[in-house]
Amino acid sequence: MSSLRRxxxxxxxxxxxxxxxxxxxxxxxxxxxxxxxxxxxxxxxxLLGIFSERDYAxxxxxxxxxSKDTAVKQIMTNPVITAHPEQTTQEGMEIMTKGHxxxxxxxxxNHVLGVIxxxxxxxxxxxxxxxxxxxxxxxxxxHIVA
Numbered sequence: 214m215s216s217l218r219r220x221x222x223x224x225x226x227x228x229x230x231x232x233x234x235x236x237x238x239x240x241x242x243x244x245x246x247x248x249x250x251x252x253x254x255x256x257x258x259x260l261l262g263i264f265s266e267r268d269y270a271x272x273x274x275x276x277x278x279x280s281k282d283t284a285v286k287q288i289m290t291n292p293v294i295t296a297h298p299e300q301t302t303q304e305g306m307e308i309m310t311k312g313h314x315x316x317x318x319x320x321x322x323n324h325v326l327g328v329i330x331x332x333x334x335x336x337x338x339x340x341x342x343x344x345x346x347x348x349x350x351x352x353x354x355x356h357i358v359a
Contacts, residue, residue, distance in 0.1 A: 215337050217305050217319050218298035221327040223337075228318070228328055230255040231264065233286035237273055240264050240285050251316040253325060254289045260318060260325055262289030267314075295320040296329075302341070306334045 230253040231240045240252050244266070254262035264285045272288035273280055295318045296305050309317050315331040 215302045215341050216298060217296055217300050217302065217317075217329055218326075220302065220305075220329050220333050220337050221298065221319060224327065224329070224333055226327045228253050228325055231285055232256065233261055233284065233289070235285050236281055237264075237269060237278075237283045237285055237288065238280040241269060241280060250330070251328065252285075253293075253318060253328065254285050254291075255325070258324060260293055260295070260320065262286070262291035263293050263316065263318065264289045265314070265316065290314075293318060297321060298326055302334050302337045305329060306331070306338070309334070 229243060229247050229249055231243065233254055233256065235254075244250065244252055251263055251265040253260055254264055262285070268288050268290060269280070272278070273283055278288075294308060294312050294314075296308055298319050298321050300308075305317055309315060309331050316328050317330075318328050319326045
């Protein structure tokens, strides 16, 4: 089974983040520019929260707040559920499924290595299953030739 570290090695380490004082509007602008669905809310290296499009919809739009007047810290999700890089892809999927979210920060020794998405996990699982099928087909072919 593949690890979350492997996904990050392929996808790339690193994160997009904002400070707690960043306005929701500016956080959304960053998310649009980078074509991402979440940003981490950090104070230096410390992970304080996570801000997603879902947070915006539920905490700003539906509550009549103004995105230019609302700080991310007012609506971010906290505490943040994280995973360790040595956890398996399957474990990452289970964490996201159980928590009903699509993005999972990967943290090692209080340092954020990156963020994986449900799409990253699904791609990895499909890749691993395809690889396994090819291995089984090769064994079958070797058995027939022998």
